[in-house]
Amino acid sequence: MRSPWQHLFHPANAGRYRRAVASAVDHLVDHLEGTSGRPLTGVSPREAAARVAAVDLDRPLGEGSEALAELSCLWLDDAIWFHEPTAAAHLNCPVVIPALAAEVFISGVNSSLDTFDQSAGATFIERHLVDWTAARIGYDDRADGVFTTGGTQSNLQALLLARGQKEGHRAEDLRIFASADGHFSVQKAARLLGLGDESVVPVPVDVSRRMDPGALSTALADCTATGRTPMAVVATAGTTDFGAIDPLPEVAALAKAHGAWFHVDAAYGGGLLVSPRRRGWLAGIELADSVAIDYHKTWFQPVSCSALVVRDGATLGHVTWHADYLNPKDSAHPNQVDKSLQTTRRFEALKLWMTLRVMGAEAIGEHLDTVIDLADAVAAELTAMPDIDVAAAPRLSTIVFRCSPPGHDEAALTALNAAIRAELFDDGRALVAATRVDGRSYLKLTLLNPVATVDDILGVVAMVREAGERLAGSPASGRGDRLAVAR
Numbered sequence: 415m416r417s418p419w420q421h422l423f424h425p426a427n428a429g430r431y432r433r434a435v436a437s438a439v440d441h442l443v444d445h446l447e448g449t450s451g452r453p454l455t456g457v458s459p460r461e462a463a464a465r466v467a468a469v470d471l472d473r474p475l476g477e478g479s480e481a482l483a484e485l486s487c488l489w490l491d492d493a494i495w496f497h498e499p500t501a502a503a504h505l506n507c508p509v510v511i512p513a514l515a516a517e518v519f520i521s522g523v524n525s526s527l528d529t530f531d532q533s534a535g536a537t538f539i540e541r542h543l544v545d546w547t548a549a550r551i552g553y554d555d556r557a558d559g560v561f562t563t564g565g566t567q568s569n570l571q572a573l574l575l576a577r578g579q580k581e582g583h584r585a586e587d588l589r590i591f592a593s594a595d596g597h598f599s600v601q602k603a604a605r606l607l608g609l610g611d612e613s614v615v616p617v618p619v620d621v622s623r624r625m626d627p628g629a630l631s632t633a634l635a636d637c638t639a640t641g642r643t644p645m646a647v648v649a650t651a652g653t654t655d656f657g658a659i660d661p662l663p664e665v666a667a668l669a670k671a672h673g674a675w676f677h678v679d680a681a682y683g684g685g686l687l688v689s690p691r692r693r694g695w696l697a698g699i700e701l702a703d704s705v706a707i708d709y710h711k712t713w714f715q716p717v718s719c720s721a722l723v724v725r726d727g728a729t730l731g732h733v734t735w736h737a738d739y740l741n742p743k744d745s746a747h748p749n750q751v752d753k754s755l756q757t758t759r760r761f762e763a764l765k766l767w768m769t770l771r772v773m774g775a776e777a778i779g780e781h782l783d784t785v786i787d788l789a790d791a792v793a794a795e796l797t798a799m800p801d802i803d804v805a806a807a808p809r810l811s812t813i814v815f816r817c818s819p820p821g822h823d824e825a826a827l828t829a830l831n832a833a834i835r836a837e838l839f840d841d842g843r844a845l846v847a848a849t850r851v852d853g854r855s856y857l858k859l860t861l862l863n864p865v866a867t868v869d870d871i872l873g874v875v876a877m878v879r880e881a882g883e884r885l886a887g888s889p890a891s892g893r894g895d896r897l898a899v900a901r
């Protein structure tokens with residue numbers, strides 16, 4: 415007999431649950447084992463859109479294998495696989511297995527982290543992880559924090575706290591200082607806070623792409639001289655393009671001298687907190703009022719898993735709102751909703767918890783150290799190549815470079831490198847990113863796969879150079895007509 419409730423997670427349906435999850439895992443493993451060598455198929459957006467659009471959502475397929483087969487066709491067959499060494503574009507990491515096992519519990523039990531009466535021990539697992547991260551930062555026991563959806567949300571919340579500290583100031587007078595290479599979520603947060611785009615003051619960077627403290631000092635002085643108020647200084651510990659770590663102690667001192675909130679955006683570089691060999695690179699992070707950390711980047715966690723940690727937990731009060739039905743002021747139960755921008759919230763913390771309990775923190779740090787070593791080794795090779803221009807020495811695990819054959823002006827180089835990237839994507843051999851540096855177009859490798867070897871990544875570089883030679887018509891290929899076509 416079929417029950418209309420047969421699909422609910424419920425003891426009566428334990429067998430069905432087990433079979434459904436087991437066949438999903440089997441299906442995924444078949445894909446995993448079938449992907450070797452290519453990070454993607456290069457499916458076109460037009461094709462992918464057409465296949466999805468053809469699905470009639472009012473006609474369910476039932477619980478046989480059909481829904482999984484359809485999923486393969488719509489997505490998995492062409493998915494981007496981050497475990498492939500040749501997937502080297504964005505800050506997407508291959509993920510660790512203990513975190514994937516945690517996902518089973520997160521979604522099955524479906525705890526919500528807003529209040530203790532929806533989560534029980536989960537509340538304390540999250541708190542213990544926040545405390546542990548705070549201790550790694552070097553904070554004392556006044557520290558607190560909360561898990562977030564990502565660096566974007568963490569940066570927004572940090573700036574909301576900074577705004578709260580400047581109550582009584584007119585929005586139009588407040589300024590936020592971030593390096594010119596800082597993350598765009600700072601600008602978005604300024605918009606959401608009603609401060610306007612012009613409230614974010616970009617601070618110039620030095621040759622190694624770090625915020626220039628002299629320039630920051632001048633910018634802060636100009637701000638106060640014109641009667642405005644420095645609300646926050648955002649240092650980036652690992653810029654998205656260059657992995658540059660701003661000089662944290664100097665920036666901290668300047669922020670403090672001007673009474674500004676000091677936020678460290680360590681979305682990328684936060685993994686250094688557990689690095690056996692490079693923890694020292696974050697010296698000064700303990701001076702921050704708040705720190706954003708993306709565990710879903712350099713801690714090898716599945717999306718999403720992230721946190722905002724603050725030096726003084728009392729400042730989280732700027733996001734507190736008491737609702738009679740949820741978190742009344744006189745409640746005897748602990749809650750996390752007082753500290754969060756979200757209400758209902760997934761138990762993402764369990765992924766990091768299981769990772770630490772199974773592997774330990776240093777094992778994660780070694781993953782990061784390994785990809786930093788990899789970036790260094792690859793960059794050393796690239797620097798010696800006459801047709802390759804490396805924009806700056808890598809700091810974390812990105813390499814910004816481009817094919818730069820002689821005799822090409824800026825427009826030709828831009829077109830050439832865009833064409834190279836498109837060609838690699840279209841035939842699914844490698845994923846590299848594109849970016850602009852001081853108005854000039856570059857390619858970028860973001861390395862987060864500790865299994866990738868120097869030869870793997872030099873293989874990607876060889877594909878780039880081969881395509882570059884062909885498209886540009888270098889002396890080696892003797893052809894000069896392809897670039898015009900590519901443009």
Ligand SMILES: *Cc1c(COP(=O)(O)O)cnc(C)c1O
Nearest residue numbers: 564565566597652654681682708
């Ligand atoms: C990725 C990144 C962010 C944004 O984080 P999300 O998790 O993508 O929201 C913010 N800052 C830096 C430096 C980043 O690299």
